[in-house]
Amino acid sequence: MKSTPLLASVLAAFVVAGATLPVSAAPQAAASQDARVDPLKQRADYIREHYTKFEYRIPMRDGKRLFTSVYVPNDADRKKTYPVLMVRTPYSIAPYGADQYKGMLGPTAEYEKEGYIFAFQDVRGTYMSEGEFLNMRPHIDVKRGSNDVDESSDTYDTIDWLIRHLPQQNGKFGQWGISYPGFYTSAGAIDSHPALKAISPQAPIADWFRGDDMHRNGALNLSMAFTFFHSFGVPRPEPTEKRGWREFNYGTPDAYEFFLKLGPLTNVNANHFKGGIPFWNDIIAHPDYDQFWQSRNLLPHLKNIKAAVLTVGGWYDTEDLYGPLQTYKAIEKLNPGIQNTLVIGPWIHGGWTRSNGDQVGDAHFGYKTVNNYQPVELAFFRHHLKGAEQPRLPEAWMFETGANRWRGFDSWPPQQVKDQTLYFHADGKLRFSAPAEQQPAFDEYLSDPAKPVPYTTEIMNGWSKNYVAADQRFASSRPDVLSWETDVLEQDVTLAGPLEADLFVSVTGSDADFVVKLIDVSPPDLKEQGVQRGHQQTLVRGEPFRARYRQSFSQPLAMVPGQITPVRFSINDVLHTFKRGHKIMVQVQSSWFPFIDRNPQTFVPNIYEAKASDFIKANHRVYRSAGQASALRVKVLPAIDARPEVK
Numbered sequence: 001m002k003s004t005p006l007l008a009s010v011l012a013a014f015v016v017a018g019a020t021l022p023v024s025a026a027p028q029a030a031a032s033q034d035a036r037v038d039p040l041k042q043r044a045d046y047i048r049e050h051y052t053k054f055e056y057r058i059p060m061r062d063g064k065r066l067f068t069s070v071y072v073p074n075d076a077d078r079k080k081t082y083p084v085l086m087v088r089t090p091y092s093i094a095p096y097g098a099d100q101y102k103g104m105l106g107p108t109a110e111y112e113k114e115g116y117i118f119a120f121q122d123v124r125g126t127y128m129s130e131g132e133f134l135n136m137r138p139h140i141d142v143k144r145g146s147n148d149v150d151e152s153s154d155t156y157d158t159i160d161w162l163i164r165h166l167p168q169q170n171g172k173f174g175q176w177g178i179s180y181p182g183f184y185t186s187a188g189a190i191d192s193h194p195a196l197k198a199i200s201p202q203a204p205i206a207d208w209f210r211g212d213d214m215h216r217n218g219a220l221n222l223s224m225a226f227t228f229f230h231s232f233g234v235p236r237p238e239p240t241e242k243r244g245w246r247e248f249n250y251g252t253p254d255a256y257e258f259f260l261k262l263g264p265l266t267n268v269n270a271n272h273f274k275g276g277i278p279f280w281n282d283i284i285a286h287p288d289y290d291q292f293w294q295s296r297n298l299l300p301h302l303k304n305i306k307a308a309v310l311t312v313g314g315w316y317d318t319e320d321l322y323g324p325l326q327t328y329k330a331i332e333k334l335n336p337g338i339q340n341t342l343v344i345g346p347w348i349h350g351g352w353t354r355s356n357g358d359q360v361g362d363a364h365f366g367y368k369t370v371n372n373y374q375p376v377e378l379a380f381f382r383h384h385l386k387g388a389e390q391p392r393l394p395e396a397w398m399f400e401t402g403a404n405r406w407r408g409f410d411s412w413p414p415q416q417v418k419d420q421t422l423y424f425h426a427d428g429k430l431r432f433s434a435p436a437e438q439q440p441a442f443d444e445y446l447s448d449p450a451k452p453v454p455y456t457t458e459i460m461n462g463w464s465k466n467y468v469a470a471d472q473r474f475a476s477s478r479p480d481v482l483s484w485e486t487d488v489l490e491q492d493v494t495l496a497g498p499l500e501a502d503l504f505v506s507v508t509g510s511d512a513d514f515v516v517k518l519i520d521v522s523p524p525d526l527k528e529q530g531v532q533r534g535h536q537q538t539l540v541r542g543e544p545f546r547a548r549y550r551q552s553f554s555q556p557l558a559m560v561p562g563q564i565t566p567v568r569f570s571i572n573d574v575l576h577t578f579k580r581g582h583k584i585m586v587q588v589q590s591s592w593f594p595f596i597d598r599n600p601q602t603f604v605p606n607i608y609e610a611k612a613s614d615f616i617k618a619n620h621r622v623y624r625s626a627g628q629a630s631a632l633r634v635k636v637l638p639a640i641d642a643r644p645e646v647k
Contacts, residue, residue: 005017005202007593008357012592015195016399020282024488027237030495032590034255034554036626040103040104041103042283043103043109043112043571044101044103044104046100046109046112046113047071047102047103047104047112048101050073050074050112051070051071051072051073051074051101051105051112051118052071052072053069053072053100054069054070054405055068055069055096056068056069056070056161056165057130058162059161060149060157060158061146061153061157062131062132062149063146064124064129064131064149064152065129065130065610066124066129066131066158067127067128067129067239068093068119068121068162069096069119069120070117070118070119070120070162071101071102071105071118071119072117072168073116073117073168074116076117076168077167078168080168081167081168081169081171082115082116082117082168082169083116083117083169083170083172083173083174083197083381083386084116084117084166084169084173084174085106085111085117085118085172085173085176085381086118086120086121086158086159086174086175086176087118087120087121087175087177087181088121088123088151088154088155088158088175088177088181088184088460089121089122089123089180089181090122090123090180090184090411091126091180092122092126092211092243093120093122093127093128094127094241096128096241099231102120103559105118105482106118107176107377107378108353108378110374110375111378111381112380113414114378114382116381116385117166118168119158119162120453121158123184124149124361125236126136127241127265128239128240128241129239129477130239130521134235135208135279136205136208136296136298137150137187137205137296138295138347139151139152139155139187139190139241139298139301141301151183151184151188151193151267152187152189155184155187155188155189155193155196156188156191156192156193159173159195159196160193165376169613172195172197172385172386173193173195173196173197173385174187174196174197174199174200174384174385175189175196175198175199175200176200176201176202176204176381178202178349178353179203179205179320179349179350180205182201182202182204182205182320182324182643183204183207183273185199185200185201185202185204185299186199186302186327187199187298189201190255190301190302190305191637192303192304192307196306197307197308197384198307198308198309198381198385199307199309199632200309200312200377201312201323202312202313202324202352203312203313203317203319203320203323203324203349203350203577204309204323204324204327204328206297206298206299206320206323206326206330207296207297207298207299207322207323207326208293208301209289209296209553210289210297210320210322211322212319212320212322212323213225213319213320214283215543216543216545217543217545217546217549217569218288218289218546218549218553219513219544219546219551219596219597220265220544220546220597221595222259222265222593222595222597223255223259223462223463223594223595224463224595225283226248226259226268226280226350227291227461227463229277229280229283230246230248230273230277231245231246231247233277233278234246235279248272248461250461252458252461253459253462254461254599255282255462256593258461258594259594259597260450260452261347264600264610264614264615265284265597265608265610266608266610267592268280269284283608284390284606284608284609287556287606287608288553288554288555288556289549289553290484294554297477299326299327302327302330302334303334303335304335305334305335305338306338307338307384308338308339308340308341308380308384309328309331309341310325310341310343310377310380311327311331311340311341311342311343312343312344312345312352312377313325313343313345313347313555314345314346314347314351314352315344315345315346315347315399315574315575316347316360316361316363316465316469317347317348317349317351317399318348318463318464318465318467318468319349319383320349321572322572324342325342325344325572325573326645328342328412339384340395341371341394341397341398342395342398343376343396343397344396344398344399344575345357345369345370345372345373345399346363346365346369346401346404347358347360347369347370347453348465348468350467352374353370353374356368356369356370357369357370357373360465360468360469361466361468361469361470361534362466362469362470362471362538363401363469364528364529365399365401366404372406376393376397377605379460393408394408394409394410395408395409395410395411395412396408396410396411396412396414397409398412398575400494400575400577401503401539401540401575401576401577402494402577402579403494403577412497412573413496413635414496414637416499416637416638417496417637418636418638419633419634419635419636420432420634421502421631421632421633422486422586422631422632423630423631424443424484424586424622424629424630426441426624428483428484428485429484429487430484430485430486430487430502430584430585430586431486434629434631435624435626437624437625437626438625438626438627439625440564440623440628441624441625442621442624442625443622443624444480444620444622445479445480445481445589445590445619445620446617446618446619447480447512447589447591447601447617447618447619448480449591449598449599449600449601449616449617450481452591452592452593452594452598452618453475453480453515453589453590454474454475454592454593455480455593455596456470457470457593458533460515460647467539467595468542468564469538469539469540469611470538471536471539472517472537472538472585472587473517473535473537475587476585478589480589480590480591481587481588481589482587482588482589482622483585483586484585484586484587485519485585485586486583486584487583488523488583488591489581489582489583489584490580490582491580492577492578492579492580492639493577493584493641494574494577494636495518495573495576495634495635495636495637496512496575496578496636497573497574497635498570498573499517499518499541499543499570499571499572499573499574499633499634500547500570500632501514501516501543501567501633502568502632502633503516503566503567503568503588503622504564504565504566504567504622504628504629504630505547505564505623505630506561506562506563506565506621506623507547507559507561507618507619507621508561508618508620509561509601509602509603509616510559510560510561510601510602510603511547511599511600511603511604511607512559512561512599512618512620513544513545513547513590513592513599514544514547514567514589514590514620515542515543515544515588515589515590515592515596516545516571516586516587516588516589517539517541517542517586517588517589518539518541518542518544518574518576518584518585518632519537519539519540519580519584519586519587520537520538520540520576520582520584520585521535521536521537521538521583521585522534522536522537522538522582523535534564534622540574540576541571541574543571543572544592545567546607548603548607549566550565550566550567550568550569556603564623564628575637577639581583587630588622588630599613600614601615601618602614603614615617
């Protein structure tokens with residue numbers, strides 16, 4: 001969602017577009033010539049010529065009015081009607097003014113040429129809409145009066161009003177959105193309006209504490225939360241057309257340097273925010289998974305959904321991979337019988353609309369993968385909103401990284417998977433067999449908060465979108481990163497579904513973070529597109545965990561110095577093939593900075609109030625004996641060319 005450069009691309013993709021002013025007949029020929037070399041201008045010109053824009057302030061049940069712009073095909077009337085495709089967003093539906101047009105209306109230009117009514121709405125309390133904005137507004141399951149409003153009721157009221165006031169609509173509505181608008185898409189389908197026939201939550205936020213955007217397993221995504229809320233978190237007391245994105249002056253091109261010099265997080269307010277960013281204050285006031293965060297978890301509320309669902313995500317999304325995986329899972333469980341399809345491609349955040357999908361970082365896929373997806377998405381909406389032929393979509397349509405191919409499954413995870421375990425062994429070995437040592441055996445490292453392990457080698461502010469597929473040799477060369485790897489694989493090994501870290505650790509401090517990374521190690525002679533990638537350690541999946549939450553996200557618990565302690569946590573799903581000739585590697589470390597804030601390694605009740613003196617060096621041991629067998633639990637899918645089972 002939300003770094004300065006990323007936000008700009010998000011807004012360009014589905015929130016705002018530059019205005020195109022009317023042109024006279026004389027300059028149109030020159031404009032058309034320009035359009036031939038500028039697809040964006042050509043698209044904007046087409047919208048200007050074929051659509052009429054209207055603006056409304058739609059009343060909600062509590063009387064607040066939400067600003068909504070509607071683009072209607074010029075040939076629409078009571079006899080020739082169109083379905084409505086809607087986006088609800090907190091990022092502005094600009095440009096404002098009935099004569100000011102967006103440069104794009106649908107996910108791709110094909111939607112505009114085919115013809116839909118496009119509706120865009122500033123959600124409650126943002127830009128030109130009335131009311132109070134709440135981040136991840138909690139859903140109200142039982143509404144007892146007109147003042148009980150949430151994103152579900154606002155969506156319902158909007159659709160109901162448009163049905164009564166747009167004679168050109170055919171009675172069928174669809175909704176889609178990426179990231180925060182993906183959350184509004186999911187929320188809008190709860191107890192949905194009967195006219196809502198199809199939704200596509202794309203990279204939807206689901207839970208800002210467990211896995212999306214601002215936290216990973218309770219560990220703060222420092223660079224994202226700081227950068228995003230510095231601008232987005234500024235209060236908007238009255239409706240306004242213009243807020244803009246506030247650039248933060250880091251004073252250095254290197255976020256690692258900035259956040260390390262920042263020191264304890266108490267210095268954010270003391271030195272920069274001055275208490276003026278309300279949601280940042282909420283973050284530091286709620287370090288644990290209390291009612292504040294639990295009420296913002298949308299997943300338990302995804303009920304009574306009647307629309308067909310196409311949930312979309314990217315394996316390389318640095319912000320919201322947890323969201324689409326868990327949204328699909330919750331909808332499947334809570335709404336039996338509806339069409340519920342999951343699509344995960346090899347994409348960054350929103351990459352299915354804003355990139356070719358041919359590579360991310362050091363991972364190359366060989367072709368433009370978005371060309372496979374985009375026609376399927378259009379066919380989904382065309383079927384449910386226009387009655388066209390139903391697309392042949394499997395339950396789960398997933399891109400298999402490593403092998404670089406699309407695969408369809410009847411369920412996710414696939415029913416054919418077998419649970420297996422990759423155990424840590426002596427001498428850095430990783431095997432599908434448990435260690436035999438009876439006496440405690442371990443590997444250890446010194447974790448120093450003053451010298452945290454970087455999550456990327458890129459010199460940048462904001463946050464990286466490429467680290468998720470980056471070469472990890474920079475990390476494996478550090479003494480505070482442990483690595484275990486298999487022998488050279490004699491056959492392909494395909495992992496499909498969620499991973500689980502199962503660690504046995506001890507620390508000399510009283511708190512700790514543990515980062516577990518799954519890595520694909522290339523053979524020594526691998527060369528791709530003229531680049532030597534021999535022995536490259538390409539990140540497949542990584543996840544941090546704050547050990548204080550090993551028993552409960554709501555009730556943190558200090559580590560006992562020197563005591564062997566189990567630490568188990570879930571890691572987001574994968575569909576990846578480690579090809580014969582490659583190796584599987586697992587790395588463990590205790591910092592991932594500044595993607596994740598530094599753990600002081602001294603237990604304090606509120607980690608965001610830790611003092612400089614609380615940050616201490618600590619020795620961390622990872623055990624690998626028969627009684628304390630640290631491992632990564634995986635699900636293995638029989639390879640397409642399967643030979644005997646992996647041993």
